[in-house]
Each structure stands twice: as C-alpha cells, then as structure tokens.
Amino acid sequence: MKRLIISYSYSGNNALLAKGLADITSADYSEIREYRKRNMLTIVLDTLFSRTPKIQPLQTAPGDYDHIIFVAPIWFGKIASPFRQVFRQCRNQMTRYSFVSISGGANGTRPHVEKELIHLLGKAPYSLFHFLISDLLPEPQRANQKILNNYRLTKVEASHLSELALQRVSDTANH
Numbered sequence: 001m002k003r004l005i006i007s008y009s010y011s012g013n014n015a016l017l018a019k020g021l022a023d024i025t026s027a028d029y030s031e032i033r034e035y036r037k038r039n040m041l042t043i044v045l046d047t048l049f050s051r052t053p054k055i056q057p058l059q060t061a062p063g064d065y066d067h068i069i070f071v072a073p074i075w076f077g078k079i080a081s082p083f084r085q086v087f088r089q090c091r092n093q094m095t096r097y098s099f100v101s102i103s104g105g106a107n108g109t110r111p112h113v114e115k116e117l118i119h120l121l122g123k124a125p126y127s128l129f130h131f132l133i134s135d136l137l138p139e140p141q142r143a144n145q146k147i148l149n150n151y152r153l154t155k156v157e158a159s160h161l162s163e164l165a166l167q168r169v170s171d172t173a174n175h
Contacts, residue, residue: 003027004060006090007071008082010038013102013133013153018071020162021100021169027069030060032082046081055082063093067126069169074103074130079116087120098127098169102161104148105132129168131161 005027007018015031022029033056036042046053062068068090072080079101090097099117118124133151134142141147153161 001066002064003067003069004030004062004065005069005071006030006032006058006060006062006086008032008073008080008086009071010043010073010080011149011152013151013158014071014073016153016155016158017100017102017131017161017165018069020158021069021071021165024162024166028060028065030058032056032058032086034082043075043081047076047078050084051081052084053082055085058086058089061093062090066095067169068094068097069100070097071100074101074113077112079113079120084120091121094121096126097121098129099125100129100131100165100169102131102133102153104145104151105134105142127168129165131164 003025005018005022007014007029008031009015009018019029021027035054035056038053042053045051070083072083075081099113101113113130114124114128117128133148136157137147137151
C-alpha cells in the first residue's frame with residue numbers, strides 16, 4: 001500500500017508525530033508550509049472567520065497514493081486552517097484517508113473532528129486518532145492553557161504516539 005503523510009505543525013509537535021509515522025511506515029512525507037509567519041492572533045482570526053491562509057504548493061500528487069494520513073493540530077475545536085486548501089486539493093483525488101492529531105485538550109474538551117472532516121472531504125476517515133497533550137500531564141497541569149501551549153513532545157513521546165497511531169491507521173494485512 002502506497003501511503004502519503006501530509007502534516008502541518010505550528011509548535012512542532014504534529015511534525016514530530018508525522019515524521020515518526022513516516023519513518024515507521026516508509027510513507028512519503030509532505031509538510032504544509034505557509035508563506036507568512038503564523039502567530040496566536042492569526043490562529044484565532046483564521047479559526048473565527050474560517051479564513052484559508054496561503055500555503056506553498058504540495059510537492060506530491062495525492063491521487064498517486066492508496067492512503068493519505070493527515071496530521072494536524074486542532075485549534076479551538078477545528079482542524080488547523082492551513083489544511084483547508086490541502087483538503088480542497090485532495091477531496092476528489094483520494095480513495096482512503098486517516099487523520100491523526102495532537103493538540104492541547106484544555107479542560108478535557110474533545111472536538112468533533114470527524115464531522116468537520118466529512119464536511120471538508122466528502123467522506124468519513126478510515127481512522128481518526130486525536131491525542132491530547134493534557135493526557136500526558138499530571139492532573140494539576142491539565143487545565144493550564146499556558147503549559148499546554150508551551151508543551152513540546154520529546155522524541156520518545158513522539159515515537160510512542162506514532163506507534164499507537166500506526167495501530168489505528170494500518171491494515172493488519174499490510175503491517
């Protein structure tokens with residue numbers, strides 16, 4: 001099975017997770033890059049107003065793959081805005097896709113990601129795996145937004161989470 005992993009990461013956490021997945025699956029890897037530097041204000045504005053930021057063209061053709069694995073953060077309950085343009089490009093070119101994410105998860109909030117994916121891509125994901133940074137922290141730190149925003153995965157954590165995600169997105173026959 002020919003796989004492509006497409007990722008976007010503001011903090012670096014999702015990129016580390018995506019690269020770990022690419023390494024253990026021997027998948028091709030493509031990273032979404034924006035033309036402008038992002039900050040918290042642009043994250044808030046893009047999310048509130050459903051803006052689509054300009055990104056550099058993907059260097060891969062999504063239609064050439066059997067399975068695309070999207071890896072992106074969730075911002076305020078929505079998939080990171082740089083993915084909007086990629087989803088438009090991939091919508092009619094892919095046969096199977098999965099979605100993997102690591103994001104803050106303040107107050108244990110679990111967004112309705114699958115519904116958004118179906119709306120944006122026209123079909124349900126083969127698999128969906130959403131890790132929360134808050135689950136990695138001791139109880140007193142889980143609701144602290146500053147700690148969640150500043151948390152950076154270690155390579156060991158990313159490797160472990162990549163293995164867990166792989167269990168969800170892989171066919172046992174292709175493993």
